[in-house]
Amino acid sequence: MNSEKPLTGQSERTSEANMPDTASENILVRLVQAQAQSVDDTLKSWQLPRGKPPSEVGLSRLVQIGVRLYDDMEGAYTEGYARAVKDASLSLADLQRERQAFGEIFRTGAQAAYRLWEFLDRIAKTTGQPIKGADRLRQTAEQFKHLQARLADEWPVCSPEEEREARTSSERGEGMELDDAFAEIAGVDKASWLERVAEYKRKHLQGGQE
């Protein structure tokens, strides 16, 4: 890419009216089609310069789409998490499949956002023209990683690997019986906890009957 054709400026946007969408969409289509492992290859294969460079408008649009992708995925996860907790028709297998799917999406999203940021950074360095908002993509990659961490921490069921670890942990005696565990969670000793439970039953469960 040569520096005689700056990416900024109204004249360029006007003279290359068809370029922004075409260039952006070409990249996006390839990104969307790419699996996580091939995102890197996809961007590397986009040699610079390849014909006319995508304009700043097209590149900024890539940023917007990357950020929007995260917003959409976060919304989907929030809904999926609520459903995982509230929809009793979902089996353990359903919940594990959903967890795996979210995990793959977040991993792919983080990689794609980061690679896209690298790609735009490379263009910016080549042309000497910063791409507006490109740093947001690096932030987006971190946000996807944060979603991965949330998924691992809060999803209601274990992954198959965690299930194996849980069994090992149980065999090592790392679990706690319910009375002890809830007393600790409540921050009281076991006798106080059991008294609290008895008091609750007297008040709410009609003389202690369930």
Next chain:
Amino acid sequence: MPYKVVILPHAKRQIRSWSLPDSVLVEVYIRLGEHLPKEPRRALTRTRRPFEGMAYYFSMMDPENRLCEHFFTFHILYGQDEETLFVPRGAHVRAFGA
């Protein structure tokens, strides 16, 4: 035969992180400690995988705030002794409505 219920460390951390009101925490204890062990096969959504595990769902109105409903899902594992239920994980959602 009633099962013994054992909470594993991650589930314990999760329950603590939910900051449940006292009455709701007691209810969760009663569901896990009294309802679940009596009839696990009816209460649980069963599935067969390399290791047997199940999802246990329940919900309750907040005794202190009738506009708030609490939903819970817990992952339950059968112990090898077939007398113990392990709780490795869970999740909680609050829903507010009229």
